[in-house]
Amino acid sequence: MITVQQEDFDHGREYEALRELANRDGAIVTFTGLVRDFNSQCSVSNVVIEHYSGMTEKYLMQICSDAKKRWNLGQVRIIHRIGTLEAFEQIVFVGVSSKHRQNAFEAAQFIMDILKTTAPFWKQETTAKGTQWVKRKDSDEAAAAKWSGA
Amino acid sequence: MLRIRFFGSIREQLQTSSIDVEYAGEETVSDLMAKLIEKGERWLILEEQDVLVAVNMTLCGKDAVINSGDELAFFPPVTGG
Numbered sequence: 001m002i003t004v005q006q007e008d009f010d011h012g013r014e015y016e017a018l019r020e021l022a023n024r025d026g027a028i029v030t031f032t033g034l035v036r037d038f039n040s041q042c043s044v045s046n047v048v049i050e051h052y053s054g055m056t057e058k059y060l061m062q063i064c065s066d067a068k069k070r071w072n073l074g075q076v077r078i079i080h081r082i083g084t085l086e087a088f089e090q091i092v093f094v095g096v097s098s099k100h101r102q103n104a105f106e107a108a109q110f111i112m113d114i115l116k117t118t119a120p121f122w123k124q125e126t127t128a129k130g131t132q133w134v135k136r137k138d139s140d141e142a143a144a145a146k147w148s149g150a
Numbered sequence: 151m152l153r154i155r156f157f158g159s160i161r162e163q164l165q166t167s168s169i170d171v172e173y174a175g176e177e178t179v180s181d182l183m184a185k186l187i188e189k190g191e192r193w194l195i196l197e198e199q200d201v202l203v204a205v206n207m208t209l210c211g212k213d214a215v216i217n218s219g220d221e222l223a224f225f226p227p228v229t230g231g
Contacts, residue, residue, distance in 0.1 A: 033231055049230065052157055052223060055207035080230060092231050112231060118209075121230025122158035133159040136200070136227035 001076075002060040004051060006083040009093055018075050022097035025074040029104040030095040031112055037087035039134075044125045047134075049082045049091070052120040056080070059119045067096070067111050071103040078111065080121065110147055117144040152182075152216065157225035163195050179203050179212045179222070200227055 011032055018028050035047055064076045074097035081091050094111050098104040123134040152173040161167050171182075187193045195201070204223040205214050216222065 050158055050161075051230070052155070052204075052207070052225070055204060055223070058207055116231040117228065119230050120157065120204075120225060120228050122226065123229045124158075133162075133226070134229040136229060 002057060002064060002078045002080075004053075004056055004060070004080050004082060006081065008081070008090055009079050011090070011093065014077060014079070014093055014095055018077055018095045018097055022074045024099075025097040026099050027101040027104040028095065028097045029101070029108040030093065031108050032090055033092040033112075035085050035087050035089050035091055039125060039127070042127045042129060044087060044127050046084055046086045046126045047091075048084050048124045048126075048131075049080075050122045050124070051080075051082050055120050060115070063111055063114050063119070066114070067107045070110065071098065071107045073098050073103060073107055076107070076111070078115070080115075080119070082121070113140075113143040113147060116140045151218065153221045154182075154186075155221065155223040157223065159226050160195055160201065160224050163192060165192075173216070173218050175218055177216055179205070179210070179214050179216060182216060182222070183212065196224055201225070202227065 015028065015030055022028055037044055060078050064078065067073060067076055077095040079093040085091060094108050096104045096107045098107065117140055124131050125134060152171050153168055154171060155168045156164050156166060183196050186196055202225055203210055203212060205216060205220055
């Protein structure tokens with residue numbers, strides 16, 4: 001299940017929901033992304049996250065579907081927030097259940113790596129110098145590329 | 151008619167989030183970009199190397215053929231997560 005929302009999410013509640021649905025699975029892996037209060041040059045007070053409504057949901061569902069084709073998974077949950085988020089707020093949640101931990105670990109990492117390079121979200125940071133759009137990072141591209149053909 | 155949407159830094163630079171254009175058909179994304187760029191200097195941003203294009207919410211190349219009623223979008227590389 002995927003959700004794009006302005007509101008914060010409760011990690012504990014999301015984990016319990018996964019656990020309840022993870023029928024006989026032996027592993028649950030969760031990842032939570034937070035707003036950093038710095039970038040490579042200066043401090044960051046908040047970020048504004050823009051998205052392409054409709055396309056975002058379509059790509060997040062595609063990522064879930066691709067993960068389920070690659071690994072034997074039970075539940076897959078993605079939450080991504082939009083709007084203005086202050087430093088240290090939660091941005092993104094990924095939760096995966098599987099019979100075995102290796103599949104769950106790998107699938108969670110795959111989902112985040114592909115999300116960061118294909119899901120249409122854009123971040124604008126507010127810093128002491130003003131606002132600026134976050135640029136694509138080569139390290140994110142490299143992280144996503146390692147799954148192609150793997 | 152086509153709806154063209156813009157996101158992120160491209161939306162900001164063009165000072166618009168969407169426009170509707172008359173469409174005669176049989177054109178590619180590249181053809182349409184050439185027409186948009188004729189609108190003025192700030193539209194040259196669409197020619198930057200890292201601009202991405204989606205037709206009907208699917209990423210595509212600039213050689214993709216457009217059909218009347220399609221929704222196009224131009225945006226910079228994504229930076230979510």
